[in-house]
Amino acid sequence: MADDYYSLLGLTRNATAAEIKAAYRKLAMKHHPDRNPGNKDAEEKFRKINSAYEALSDDKKRKLYDQYGEAGVNAGAAGGPGGAGFEGFGQGVDVNEVFGDLFENFFGGRGGGGRHRAAQGSDLKYEAEVTLEDAFRGTQLPLNFSRAEACGTCRGTGAKPGTGAKRCQQCRGQGRVQFSQGFFSMSQTCQSCAGEGQVIENPCKDCRGQGRIRRDAEIKVKIPPGIYDGATLRISGEGEASPHGGQSGDLYVHVKVKPDPRFERHEDDLSLTAGVDVATAALGGTADVPTLEGEPVKVKIPAGVQGGATFRVREKGMPKLHGRGRGDLLVHIRVDVPRELNARQRELFEDLRKAFEAARAAPGDPGVFGRLFGKD
Ligand SMILES: [Zn+2]
Ligand SMILES: [Zn+2]
Incomplete structure (x- = not known):
């Protein structure tokens, strides 16, 4: 048994048109699906x-309803595919007439009067690879890729030059249409x-009315000094052109x-391994250590240094991407034992062995070499 239309709206049979409208407004607001998401x-x-x-x-419908009930109303739609619509009675009700600005306030402007905004073009992604030296100095990196660009002939409008776009008849320029369900x-x-x-x-011939043409683009992107592996740069407006005049994507x-064959990176610090010969390790001295800027830096090696020792050279690492200054250079020492000796070196090593x-x-003062190589 169907609900009585009058009692559904909380009205009696002799309600005026104004009362019907007021009652409907109130109830439609209350039960609108936007305000009751998921509530069946x-x-x-x-x-x-x-x-x-x-x-x-x-x-007309009200008279039929008063006389025959719901069957009388629906009879007008008999033969329609849904069977329950009101096609036989014309176009139904104009929402805006009933709700006007209230509708906009409550439901965020759905239901007509909504202004359409031209869609933004799509964003694009590009995978770029730079050397550690590029990351150290910063660079201008050329990127080559294909993207949709605004058609120059029609300036992105899609219309043949000299013609324009016409307001859509179907939606009267709204971009959206209401339908009665x-x-x-x-x-x-x-x-x-x-x-x-x-x-x-009259579509533009060059872009066939699309307003956009796919082209090979080459742009240069500035890689800032100190950039990290895995960083993402956003280049505003260099994505795809929007269809019909909106903003381009990013x-x-x-x-x-x-990875670099010599240097390892730990955030802003760099590290590398520097080999020193046995004599320098024992006697002390200096080692020329390479840096990313090209000029080697002299690192003081203390007498008796052991393999695996680490020295920190301040401000010789990567430039800091955020903030000033640079990271440090960490120098790991490797003592290089000679694999081959010439005659003179062999002689000296043999003398050295005798001295050890x-x-x-004869214990006593072990001397430099005794301290270095132990007395077992
Ligand atoms: Zn065009
Ligand atoms: Zn339209």
Whole structure:
């Protein structure tokens, strides 16, 4: 048994048109699906009050309803595919007439009057690879890629030069159309104009009305000194052009810093391994250590240094991406034992061995070499 239309709206049979409208407004606000997301009861209630209002707000339908009940109203739609619509009675109710600005305030402007905004172009992603030296100095990196660009012939409008776009007849320029299923809750993107609100009658020949053409782009992106591996740079407006005059998308450049054969990076610090010969390790001295800027730096090696010792050279690492100054250079010492000796070196090493042996046989002051190589 169907609910009585009058009692659904909380009215009696002799309600005036104004009372029907007021009652409907109040109930539709209360039960609108936007205010009751996921609430099936509210949805059902909303559907019913819409049916009631559609019937009672139209004099002809109301008379049929008063006389024959719901069957009388629906009879007008007999043969329609849904069977329950009101096609036989004309176009239903104009939402804006009923709700006006209230609708905008409550439901965020759905239901007509909404201004369409030209869609922004898509963002693009680019994977770039730089050397550690590039990351150290910063560089201008050329990027080559394909993207949709605004058509120069029609300046992105898609219309043949000298012609323009016309307001879409289907949606009257709104970009959205209402359709009557529960008659005012539904609006969808206009299919005639794909939501643009306008249609092009004389399309530009170069872009076939698209306003955009796919082209190979080459742009240079500035890689700042100190950039990290895995950093992403956003280049505003270098993505794809928007269809029909909106803003272009952005280009996101994902930067990979290639591993370097000499230097390892730890945030802003660099490290490397420096080999020193046995004599320098024992006697002390200096080592020329390479740096990323090219000029080697002299590192003081203390007498008796051990393999694996680390020295920190301040401010010789990577430039700091954020803030001033540079990281440090960490020098790991490797003592290089000679693999081959010439005659003179062999002679000296043999003398050295004798000296170590003598020092072990006669304890006392072990001397430099005794301290270094132990006395077992
Ligand atoms: Zn064009
Ligand atoms: Zn349209």
